[in-house]
Structure formats: structure tokens, C-alpha cells
Amino acid sequence: MSRWPVQTLTAAVFALAGLIFVTSANTAKGTDIRTDSSLLKLSDLIQQRSEHNAELDESTAVVRTDIDALARRDDGSTEAEDAELDALEKAAGTTKLTGAALTVTLNDAPPDATANPGYPEPQPNDLVIHQQDLQAVVNALWEGGAEGIRVMDQRLISTSAVRCVGNTLILQGRVYSPPYRITAVGDRGDLRKALEDSTAIQNYQLYVKAYGLGWRVDEDDKVTLPGYSGPVDLHYAQPVE
Template sequence: MSNSADSPQGPVRRTLRHPVRVLTAAVFALAGLIFVTSANTAKGTNIRTDSSLLKLSDLIQQRSGKNAQLDETNASVREDIDTLVRRDDGSTKAEDARLKELERAAGTTKLTGRSVAVTLDDAPPNATANPGYPDPQPNDLVIHQQDLQAVVNALWQGGAQGIQVMDQRLISTSAVRCVGNTLILQGRVYSPPYKITAVGDPAELKQALDNSPAISNYLLYVKAYGLGWKVDEHKAVTLPGYSGTVDLHYAQPVK
């Protein structure tokens, strides 16, 4: 009984030591594998999330700014091409006049004239209901796509010769879309306040705004919760020509 190898405790202890050594070795091997995988993934960069990395909103704004630069470059190149075409195509004055008329109708050239500008904005922070109105819901306090579309539609109906939303000219294929209260227009992102400018007869444009049922509904929220609404008349404004692509993109069936 004096030999520890013959005691009950001796074999039990030896049996426990072996799996502990194996488990320890496995843990170190797994840790090494994780370190190697992390190094290969990072490739020398910091893969931990911190405040220095771009947030999604920052990335969207960065891409929007890049799209704006590309639009300006595209417009400059298009002007150069148009100049060369007019110089070398041998077209008549009548054909040149017809081409300019088509460009004006398409919205690809500058347009100058009297105008009306409409500005819409979210309600002030911590806005409350005015007396006689129910407490607002979050959606009652921000500009929606339907509000911007209502203004654009009314201005077209009022005889607008051209419309600009923020700093971009609208054409027949332009889509005014919002995600939340953020406007996405032709690949660029905008936040309120939103300004819509239309060239045309100011009296007719303002009358069309007054006659719009959708705008009348919006004005109820202006009165109730303080949403922004401002209409200005200008004697002479120049709208830029549309500088984006005019090619149509559509889905095609897979062959």
C-alpha cells in the first residue's frame, strides 16, 4: 500500500493528465490558426471596427460626390463633341435650328427665363402639434417622396419649360425617389431642405401649385406641425442642361 502506483489515486491522476495535455495542445494550435487566418485576412490593415473607418452614410456621400464630378466631366466632353459635330457635319441652318429645338425639349441644354422656386423642409427638431391638431407621428415631420413629386407634377402641369431639383435638371426619364427623408436623384444623394426651380410663367406656375390637391394636403401638415414651405418668384434664372446619360436601361430576359 506504500507504493503510489498501486494506490487508487495514482492511476486516476495519470489518466487525467493525458487529456489535459492534449486539450492544451489543441487550444494553442487553434489559437495559432486564428492568428494566421486573421493576418491573411487583414493583409496589413486594421480589421477592427473603429471611428476612423467610413460609416455607410459617409460612403454614400462620397459616392454621391464622385457621381457629381463624373456628371461635370461628362457635360464638358459632350459640349466638345457637339461643337465638333456642328463644325464638321455640313448641316443646314434649318437642321441646326431643329437640333437645338430637340435639345431644348430634351433638357440637355441650358434654359433661361422667369421662374418659380419651391423649398420644402422637415419640421424643426422637437416639433409639436399646433393647437387643434393631434400629436405628430415621426412620418408627419419629414418630407416624403410624394411631397416632392406633387410639386414637380404641379409645375409641369403649370406649363414649366424646364425643372431643376436641387442642382440637377430633370428630363423625361428622371425619377424623384426618397429613402426615408433622403432624396436619391440620378445617382446622387441629397438631404433637406429641398429646392425645386421651374422656368415658365410665374403666375401660371403658382396657380398650378394652388390647384394641386396633393399640395393642399401637404400644406395641412405645414400648418399643423411646421413643415417647411416657401415659394419664391425670380425674374431671370438659368437652369443647367442635363449632363447625365440619356441611354435607356431596362431588364432583359435571360437567354
């Protein structure tokens, strides 16, 4: 048997191995290819966009106030019509609301959390606040007759969606981390009872007892909720033609 094919094959194998090493080096560019720097850059970008959205919300609120003032000036409306407009704005959540309030604070379990006696060891998902936890509190407060609700520093309206990605809250284009604060203006007795009667919150309380998830309810005699200052246009899907 000739040695030439064997030598050729051996040379080809070494050449291929060298090509793989060179390609890998060029891809890594001298860095750890397992680094999470890209994730950190994405996180920074999200935070920057969140801050930018907050600035836009503030500027929108100022412009909306000016527009409302101009619209009301010499518009020829009657007192009854003005009163009806005020009531509609209050119901829509676009104006400030002041009154007695109840604030619920939810938080992740401590980093070193372990199970209390009688409970199984926790899984990672057992130790963080989830979207359904926040939604359960919001739903209970509405059920309890809340006149208005603020989540963190934003007023909720009928089209607001409370969404979580991982352990961060995304609300109306802005990103928040725990602890999460939910404030409702209304009858504090009714609001508290609605929280106690909620099946979803009763389930959450089991995790509070088992693993130390955060739960606190505070009452205030007077709180002013901001008016919603974001866009109010409805967006909906359209069929593709």
C-alpha cells in the first residue's frame, strides 16, 4: 500500500485543525467567549431607554397640562359640561387624585433564604416576585373599590399592563426592580379586606411564610397619586392583506 495517501490525509487533518484554532481565536479575539458582557450591554441599554421614557413622560405631562388649560379657556362650555369632563378625567386616571391610601410592598426573598421548618427546600422561582403576584395585588385593590392605583411612580389606567421579565417589572415603557410598591386611594378598610379575601394573595402568603418573600401593608391618611401622562391612543392588530 502506498504511503502517499496516508501522508496526504494526515496533512489535511492538521490543516483542518489549524483552521479551527485560527477561526476560534478570531471569533474570541483574545477574550472569554463565555463572557456575559453582551448581556450587560443590553441591560445598560434597557436602563437608558427606561430613563429616556421617564423624561418623555415628564415632558408629555407638562405639554398636556398646557393643552388642557388652553382648551378650557373660553371654550364656551357650560359648568355642567365642565363638571362632566372633570369626572371623566378622574375616572380615566389622567388627573391627580388625593385621599386616604393603602400601600402594599412586595419584595424578593433574601439572597440566603432557606425553607422554614416544615416546608420543602425552595427552587429559584420560589424566591422572587412574579407577574401574577403583582397582578393579584392590583386586581384585589380594584376589587376593593380603589379610586386610583399607582405602581411604583406610575398611575395605572384601563389599558395599563403589569408585565414582568425575569425579576424586573416593565410598566408602560419603563423598567423597575424590587421592592415593588403598589398604592391605592380609597376606603382603607375595604381595600385591606379585599387583599385578605384574595385567593391568589393567600397563596402568595404561603411563600412569605415558607421562604421569606417580602410583604408589607402600610396605611396613609393622605396621598396624592399623579395623573397618567403617557399616550392614550389605542393600538390594535390589523390583518395582513
